[in-house]
Amino acid sequence: MTSPSPEQEYADRRYRSPAGIAGGVLLLALAGWLGGDAVARGEGSTPWLALAGLLCVAPLIIAFTLRPAVFAGASRLLVRNPFRTITLPWASVDAVRAGYSSEVLAGGSTYQLWAVPVSLRKRKKAARGGGEAAPADQTVAELQELAERGASREDAKGDVGVRWAYEVLAPAGVGLVLFVVLLVVG
Template identity: 45%
Template sequence: MTTQQSDRTYRSSAGIIGGAVLLAIAAWLGIDALVTGHGRTPWFALAGLILAVPLIVAFTLRPAVHTNDERLRIRNPFRVIVLPWTEIATLRSAYSNEVVAKSGTKYQLWALPVSLRARKKAARRATRRAAQASGQVRPGIGGIGGFTATRQFPEGADRAESDRAMDDLRELLEARGEKESAQGEITVRWAYEVVGPALAGAVVLAILFAVG
C-alpha cells in the first residue's frame, strides 16, 4: 500500500515578518503623503504605493513551496513553477536553494533562503550536541569546579530551518521520484497579478516625472 503524504507548505518566517513591517511602513508614509501632501505629492505617493506594495508582497509574503504526492509547486516573486516529482533531477543547496529539472533547468526556491549565519549557529549546536553525547563538558562560569554541562537541544536543532526543509523535500523526491502518479509536464506561469500593478505604478511614476 502506498502511503499518502499530506500537502505541505514551506515559507520563510523571516520573510513574512519583514514583509509585514515593510508594508506597515509603506502604508504609514504613503497614507500620510496622500492626506497631508500638496500639489502633485499625493499623486506621487499613490503611484509609489501602487509600485511598492506588489513588489514588497512579491519578495516577502508571496514566496512559498507547496508539495503533495504528485508535484512540487514553487511560488516565486514573479513566477509559479509546477514540477512533477518524476521531472526533478535533484535538489541542491549552496548559497541558494535550487531544484534542478531533468532537462537541466534550475529554479530557485525563494521561500527557502539560505542563511549562512543560521548555518553557523546550527553547526555550533551540532558540536555541542556531539560533545554532550560523548559525555564531555566545557569550561564555564558558575558551574561546579568551574565547569558547566552543555545545553540540551531539541532533535533537529543542529540544522538551519531552510536546510531542514530541503531535507524534507529530498525525502519526498526519493519517495515519489519514480511513481507513475507523479508524472507530467513542467509548467511555468508568470504572476501577472504582481507584474501588472507594479508595472502600472512604474508607468504612472514615469509620467509624473516626465511632465515635471
C-alpha cells in the first residue's frame, strides 16, 4: 500500500530582464571608468565631486537596472521595483496583466512589474506569425496561473505589504547632498 506523497515544494520562480541587467552592468562600468578617471587625474575638488557623484548615481543605476525582479513562490508574489518591494499573498492578487506594461492588480491598487518589460514589437510579431507568445505575455500568463492556483492555499492569505527601499534611497540621497554641498563650498 502506498501513501500519497506530500505536495512537492519548489524554489521561487525568478523573473528578471536580461537586457536591464546587461545595461546596468555597462552603465556601472562606464560610471566607474569615468568616475575613477576623475578621482585619479582630477585636481582641486574634482575627485571629491566625482566620488559624491558616484555615490549618488551608482545606487540609482542599480535600482533601475539590476534591482528589479519578480519572485513567485507557492504562497506569495514578491515584486522588487526600483524604490519599493511589494509582497502580495496570492489570495490578494486580483489579476496579472500586460498592456503597455506588466502589472499586478491587488486590493484596488495597481503595481508595476519593472522586471517584466513588455515589447509591443514582439507581441505584434507573435500575432502576425501565429508563433509563440511574446516573452512578457508568457510570463504574465504563468503568473496569472500561479495566482489562481495559489489563492486557495491557507498560507497564501494576508494583506499586501509595501516597503520602501531605503538601501537605495539613503546612499543616493547622501550622495546628492554631498554633491550639492561640495558644489556650493567650491
